[in-house]
Amino acid sequence: MAEKRKELYVFSVGQRFAHWLHTAAFVVLMITGAMLYIPWFSQSIARGDGGNMVRLVHRIGAIAFILVPILYVVLDLKGFLADMKRILTWSKEDLGWAKAAPAYYFMGDDKAMPPQDKFNTGQKLFYLVVAVCMILFIVTGLVMWFGRGVVPVWMFQWSVFLHDLSTIAYAAFFLVHFMLSVVHPLMKGALNGMIFGWMPEEYVKHHHAKYYQKLQSGKE
Amino acid sequence: MAVMAMLIDVSKCTACRACQVACKAWNDLPGEITVCAGCYDNPPDLSPDTWNRIAFWEIDEGERLHWAFRPVRCMHCADAPCVRVCPTGALHKNPMGFTAYDESLCNGCGYCTQFCPFDIPRLKDVNRWGQGKATKCTFCQDRATNGLVPACANACHTGAIQYGTRLDMLTAGRERVTVLQSRGYAEANLYGENILGGLGMLYVLTHPPSAFDLPENPSGGLATAWQPWIQALGGVAVGATALGLVLNWLIARKSIKAEEA
Known part of the structure; x- marks a missing residue:
């Protein structure tokens, strides 16, 4: 237990889950979004059926993105409220x-x-x-x-x-x-x-x- | 290549709908089940399968009623908001002046349907997951680029739809406005000469544009700001941040190591 004493528990399971689901969704959304936003991508990759696919993936990412705050509240309401108080x-x-x-x-x-x-x-x-x-x-x-x-x-x-x-x-x-x-x-x-x-x-x-x-x- | 345009003289339009039918026939657009809206408008609105339709107005002139008709379709603006917001280049300007469309490039975002000041493009929605394709009048781009007259102008037997170089159409339009003014249409005007960089679909109107549900002075609104500025801002802001971070890393790596040692 000597090792444990040197470490402090700072982020709950819910907090870490929310953070990494948000990160994953964000990366997917940023990549697919950039494919629509940056002319070079949108006019080479994200056109036609490719563009329709990119927009489909963007929407799947969006669902995960929207789930994050909901899951954070469900999994760790106390942590969520404490965070809100801290950032304000x-x-x-x-x-x-x-x-x-x-x-x-x-x-x-x-x-x-x-x-x-x-x-x-x-x-x-x-x-x-x-x-x-x-x-x-x-x-x-x-x-x-x-x-x-x-x-x-x-x-x-x-x-x-x-x-x-x-x-x-x-x-x-x-x-x-x-x-x-x-x-x-x-x-x-x-x-x-x-x-x-x-x-x-x-x-x-x-x-x-x-x-x-x-x-x-x-x-x- | 000469810039081409159509001149639509509403005073010569009899609302026969030959242009509407010719448009469907040439562009291979299926007929649709329509509804009676209590007036002659049929169908009552544009749709993915209807790129051109005759709209009807009853203009109250006190002692008499003026029955006005106008073919409603893409205006082919020189500075087209739809082209500005189209992320893939599916909508683009042809050197002949019209707003061309390549359906294979369309990703179905639907921005064109929301930024058009004339409410022309329609989205053929496939599902709620974003699959779809935009549609609109293409100026019969396959005909025009091969030296043929667009189907609607070809079918118009009263001469209400003329097709030619934009300069010729402007001259003919101005002349016609003078004639109409001398015949008692005091408010006759040529619509579209300078609107949005100049329209490729010019109208000779017998009454003010508002009588035909045409905006007096339409603009691209946010679309004008959106594409060039926001995209530049994105590059500069994110690029400057990345550059600052690289600088920070280079300095911090050295100075902090030095401190530790």
């Missing part, structure tokens, strides 16, 4: 993070970095972008799927427009998320936490000091 809580420390971030993420200099909660400011921002984009994707996507000829034309047109804008915002933030959780040399503990649920105690202490304090005092 902002303070002066977030400004401190923004000021300290360049030195930290480029040079590894953490002297100016204020202690962070379970999600640091960047992670909160990404989570918020995902949540907003998700709502936009689902609403506008359903309008395009079932609303053609039913809803007013302006609503369909804005849906296409907003679906595209969400894609751009999401794609850019996804690259940053991938970089910081998988590639960046400082963040080696994050991926482990999201796969197995456990994070090294040292990592949590160092990267999420505020959260670590809460865990130690039994508040989380």
Whole structure:
């Protein structure tokens, strides 16, 4: 049990399942979406019957994408509500993070970095972008799927427009998320936490000091 | 190649529907079970199998009623919103000026049906999973590109539908408007000379466009912004992010290793 003491359980089964189903659906949707959005793809691969197939796969991905928030609520309502509270809580420390971030993420200099909660400011921002984009994707996507000829034309047109804008915002933030959780040399503990649920105690202490304090005092 | 156009003179149209039938015959479109909507419109709307139809209007002129007819079909805009939003190039501009269509490229997205300011394209839905094909008047592209007159213009026996170079059609249209104005149609006008870059389907109208359910000043709306700007924004935003991350990785890899050592 000596090993266990060095690790902290930070992500529940429901949270990890929601994260990876969302990731899988997102990858499918982004690839098939890009095939329609990027002219080179849409005019070579996604045309004719190929295009009809791409759009079919996009819709299958969409169903998985829509299931994620529903399953998260069903599997771990407490975790879901705690997440929502976290991403909506902002303070002066977030400004401190923004000021300290360049030195930290480029040079590894953490002297100016204020202690962070379970999600640091960047992670909160990404989570918020995902949540907003998700709502936009689902609403506008359903309008395009079932609303053609039913809803007013302006609503369909804005849906296409907003679906595209969400894609751009999401794609850019996804690259940053991938970089910081998988590639960046400082963040080696994050991926482990999201796969197995456990994070090294040292990592949590160092990267999420505020959260670590809460865990130690039994508040989380 | 000269830019071609059709000139539709509604004052010469007798609503015989020869163009409607000729369109079906040449393009091999099956007949449809239709409904009586309490007027002469038949069928009451365009459909995947009806690319051209005569619409009827009763214009109240106080002491008398003016019975107006107009063949409704694709306007072949020079700057066509449907072409702007079509992701696959299935809808594209032909050098002869018309909005050409290659059904084999259509992926069934249906954007053209929602961005057309004239509500022309129809989607042949196969199922709710997105399979489908768009349809619309193609200017008889197979005939036009082979030097033949489009089927509707060929069938029109009153001369209401003329076909020729766009310049000739504009000249003929302006002349006809002058004649109509001198005969008591004070509001006669030529519709489509400059609309959306210039329409390939020009109309000589006896009454203001609104009397024929034609928009006075249609625009591509969001379609004009959508294709060029959003696609550029996507490339720039995602590209800049990727570039920033590569830079971050290159610097962080070195500086953080140095710190550890």
